[in-house]
Amino acid sequence: MKEIKGNIASPKGFTADAIHAELKFQKLDLGVILSEVPAVVAGVFTTNKVTAAPVQLDKAVVAEGVAQAIIVNSAIANAVTGEEGLNNAQKTQRLLAEKFELNKSHVAVCSTGVIGKQLPMDKIALGISKLSAKNGHIDGFAEAILTTDTVKKEVVYEVEIGGQTVTIAGVCKGSGMIHPNMATMLAFITTDVKIDQALLQKMLSEVIETTFNQITVDGDTSTNDTVLVLANGLAENAEITDENSADYATFKAVLAQICQTLAKKIAADGEGATKLIEVNVTGAPDELSARMIAKQIVGSSLVKTAIFGADPNWGRVISAIGQVAPFEVSDIELEIQGDLVLLHSTPVDFDQAELSEKLKKKVVVIDAELNTGDKTGTAWGCDLTYKYVEINALYHS
């Protein structure tokens, strides 16, 4: 596989557009992804029991397994909006289907932004009427879905599958919060690979566990989190129908790479973040524990503030391990930025000033070997800063 330049419309048969529908003050706020032909679709959604209206609608789309468009607005989350909110999501779906002459049930709808506010349907309708399937503002899509994100987040890969070049592209937003609300993660992946829908869903559900589910910014799960993959088959590879095939493995590896890259971009752009933190746990008896421990470390407010302060505070790291390890931990080996700080769960002399200097880099890596097995897990997050408090305390709802 190799990374290439491109965008969400790089895979064959996809296009995109983005406009300013006056939901935000000035910026792009309404975007669409379109496929020339119906694509198989897989999706994963927030586990929050309070789900936004569009999430409820998209679950039905994914259950049927086919999609041809995704319409996304930022600024308003359409969450906790009751019956009216659900009607608005359905109306958005219908308007987009009419505009591009699609089957209504093939249109996914996503929203991100303020909770508890209704969508201004006149603006949405006018916006949809302006969207185009030709010569659209493709590059604008990645921008139109942002809230308090500070950068666009895109990645595109190419890979050979069954003698054909397959392209797979991903775009996401996350960790942004529009008052009065919360971090929402949206990720969309387009590809021209030909693959069985059930296999794509299975693959996505597995890949999510080690990528998007392993990032944390503030421990809160949004009402709107959504990941959708559209595969339209236009690469004309022999359809992937066997999960034990080499093609399946190859495509899964690229999907995992895309999801991991996007997940890390979200973590690095966490609210107020100055640093990306990566935690690798090795030597665990099972993968679930390894991932859970890695996520606990990277999510600990004490670890996050220490890293903001460039403090090699290993005590907070091993305390985080001890909080969630479902087994005894008495032989921990800990490295921070490659420097050994703990061996056999006993402090080791290290150059505090030198390590503190290394902690000023933009990426901080913590490696914890638990010596209780051979399973591993990784998680990503960011530091906890004054800016995080400012963003979340001072911008009123």
Added chain:
Amino acid sequence: MKEIKGNIASPKGFTADAIHAELKFQKLDLGVILSEVPAVVAGVFTTNKVTAAPVQLDKAVVAEGVAQAIIVNSAIANAVTGEEGLNNAQKTQRLLAEKFELNKSHVAVCSTGVIGKQLPMDKIALGISKLSAKNGHIDGFAEAILTTDTVKKEVVYEVEIGGQTVTIAGVCKGSGMIHPNMATMLAFITTDVKIDQALLQKMLSEVIETTFNQITVDGDTSTNDTVLVLANGLAENAEITDENSADYATFKAVLAQICQTLAKKIAADGEGATKLIEVNVTGAPDELSARMIAKQIVGSSLVKTAIFGADPNWGRVISAIGQVAPFEVSDIELEIQGDLVLLHSTPVDFDQAELSEKLKKKVVVIDAELNTGDKTGTAWGCDLTYKYVEINALYHS
């Protein structure tokens, strides 16, 4: 029951002392609680798999069920200190037993402070030699156990049990962090009540669930958390031996009141806190869920920052509910500082400016009615402030 003035030595037969053993730069850092006679003892400890040396030792004391003294040092946690740390905890226990001619196994040892550093045993030994059972600096005890706490935390109650006046006193520290480490909670309760040891342990374990276990400052569980109750029987009430008796119920109510008061004091004095937050969840199908949901709300970084900013951000509250509710939540009624903001899970008009003004008070109360049952739960925490980040980022290890 009534609250009275006093201290940890108010119950009959107890005394205390505190000195400066040069573990801290200037402040009191070594304290002792002593009972004239052996007392039954109950205890609960951190669930962190990485437990400090003294915790391991105290578990053995509680298992035997009798204690006559608690020796506590601040500044150094004696955690992650290996074999040497355990030897030092045992030596501390032995030295105190020799000094006051006690059975060694009747001495509990507690430490709080820096992780990964050995106790300076010469200073501890010298300090113990200076401690006194007569005319000691009783009021100093509550101060000697503090780390980054900003205030002493004590409470004393009196209650009639079996015709006798029983006194019960509590003291604690918490939410303080000494670099390079973490919030540790220590609480000690003395009483002259006569009660069966097994019943006292059962009562304490139950009371903890709705009090100390329902506070959160930053979601981290320390390696040293300890709660100990010593009951020496000198009030000469008829021994409480029946958990269905009125005396048991009366004493449990006072113990719960003491634990709740101490827990709230810890939450209010959380690192960098400007406000105490109380969350009451009602209408849940079971108590465990109610408590879990209350704790999730009060522990949410988004809720905590909103309250710091005096922002009535109900979206963050119901999102927190949705994250952990093990049942459907579709009919939530939410009040913030007594103002209704959500009814039937639908936003209600309220005076934003007026409510924001109310959120500037030192105590913020959030009431969430879930309308799915009749069980309740309460949790306490504090806001997340610039000061929290400063305390935890800028004081280096």
